[in-house]
Amino acid sequence: DAGVIQSPRHEVTEMGQEVTLRCKPISGHDYLFWYRQTMMRGLELLIYFNNNVPIDDSGMPEDRFSAKMPNASFSTLKIQPSEPRDSAVYFCASTQWGRGNSPLHFGNGTRLTVT
Amino acid sequence: DAKTTQPPSMDCAEGRAANLPCNHSTISGNEYVYWYRQIHSQGPQYIIHGLKNNETNEMASLIITEDRKSSTLILPHATLRDTAVYYCIVRGAGGTSYGKLTFGQGTILTVHP
Numbered sequence: 001d002a003g004v005i006q007s008p009r010h011e012v013t014e015m016g017q018e019v020t021l022r023c024k025p026i027s028g029h030d031y032l033f034w035y036r037q038t039m040m041r042g043l044e045l046l047i048y049f050n051n052n053v054p055i056d057d058s059g060m061p062e063d064r065f066s067a068k069m070p071n072a073s074f075s076t077l078k079i080q081p082s083e084p085r086d087s088a089v090y091f092c093a094s095t096q097w098g099r100g101n102s103p104l105h106f107g108n109g110t111r112l113t114v115t
Numbered sequence: 116d117a118k119t120t121q122p123p124s125m126d127c128a129e130g131r132a133a134n135l136p137c138n139h140s141t142i143s144g145n146e147y148v149y150w151y152r153q154i155h156s157q158g159p160q161y162i163i164h165g166l167k168n169n170e171t172n173e174m175a176s177l178i179i180t181e182d183r184k185s186s187t188l189i190l191p192h193a194t195l196r197d198t199a200v201y202y203c204i205v206r207g208a209g210g211t212s213y214g215k216l217t218f219g220q221g222t223i224l225t226v227h228p
Contacts, residue, residue, distance in 0.1 A: 004158075033216075043159070043218035091158050103149065104216060106158030 002026075004107035006092050012113045018080040021110045024073055025094030033104060034067055034077050035091040043091070049075065082114045119203045124223040127197075133190040135222050137203030140184040147206055148179060149216070150188045152199040159202065159218075162188065193226045200224075 005024040013019055025032050033048040047057040052069040060067070064083070069075040079086055089111050093104040120138040127133040139148065149164040163170055163177045165186070170177045176189040190197055202221040 042220060045216070093158070103161040103164060104159075105161065108156075108158045 004092055004094055004105055006090075006107035006110050008110060009108070010111045010113075012115065013082055014115055015083055016081045017114075018078065019082045019086075019112060019114075021077040021090050021092075021112070023075045023077070023092030023107060025075070025092070026096075026105055027073065029094035029096045029105075030072070031095045032069060032075050033093040033095075034075070035093065035106075036088045037091065037109070038088045046077070079112075082112075084114045087112055087114050119205055119219055121201075121203050121219065121222045123220065124225070127190075127193045127224060127226050129195060129226055129228050130192055133188075133193040133197065133224060133226070135188040135190075135201050135203075135224065136185065137188070138185045139203070139205045142183050142205050148177065148183075148186050149204045149206055150175070150177065151202045151204065151216075151218075152197075153202070153221070154196075154199045162201075193224075195226050195228065198224060198226045 004026055007022045011019060030051050031048060034046040035043050036046055037043045044059055046059040047067045048055055049069045052072060064081060065079055067077045077090060089109045091106050091109045093106040095102045095104045147164050147166050150162040151159040152162055153159045163172055163175050165177045165179050167179055167183055177186060179186045200221040200223050202218050204216050204218060206216055
């Protein structure tokens with residue numbers, strides 16, 4: 001089991017550029033989550049999917065952020081245009097339905113720096 | 116989800132037990148207590164969870180009080196690699212709250228040689 005895989009590990013971009021973060025959940029997991037972590041706000045849930053369908057996107061900060069899950073093994077989080085305040089570590093996590101108490105498994109994150 | 120309260124930091128000597136407390140006085144009957152930890156520059160790592168009974172696995176033990184308003188995570192023999200931020204989270208088992216792990220500030224555990 002390779003765990004949740006995120007890419008890239010680090011991303012440095014200039015303000016105004018489009019940024020795409022990628023996530024491959026654990027095979028067989030049907031829930032996928034995107035979190036963001038900053039020193040000021042800690043870990044925040046941005047959006048989560050069930051069976052590739054977005055269930056709750058109330059944590060997405062603004063329209064510049066969008067997330068997709070075209071199939072069960074891939075998800076993207078896109079920021080367009082990026083701003084310096086988007087600098088953070090973005091985590092993807094997955095879990096399997098069937099047991100309401102199943103834990104989330106996190107990837108090692110993408111550290112985004114917007115200059 | 117119910118809120119949790121944890122001490123901001125704790126110290127522990129290597130080889131000794133680390134007991135990390137958590138208060139969750141507004142927990143509901145169907146809400147589980149979860150513990151995660153985050154080692155610097157890594158994603159949060161699941162440790163253990165429980166509903167009302169005490170739980171033990173290869174990493175830790177979880178003691179939940181009878182009224183479920185507080186719990187303690189026990190690392191029986193702490194090592195330097197256990198130095199991390201430990202998060203106590205209360206989470207519902209279904210409905211729209213499913214998956215909504217709400218992380219607080221956690222406890223920074225420092226294990227000393």
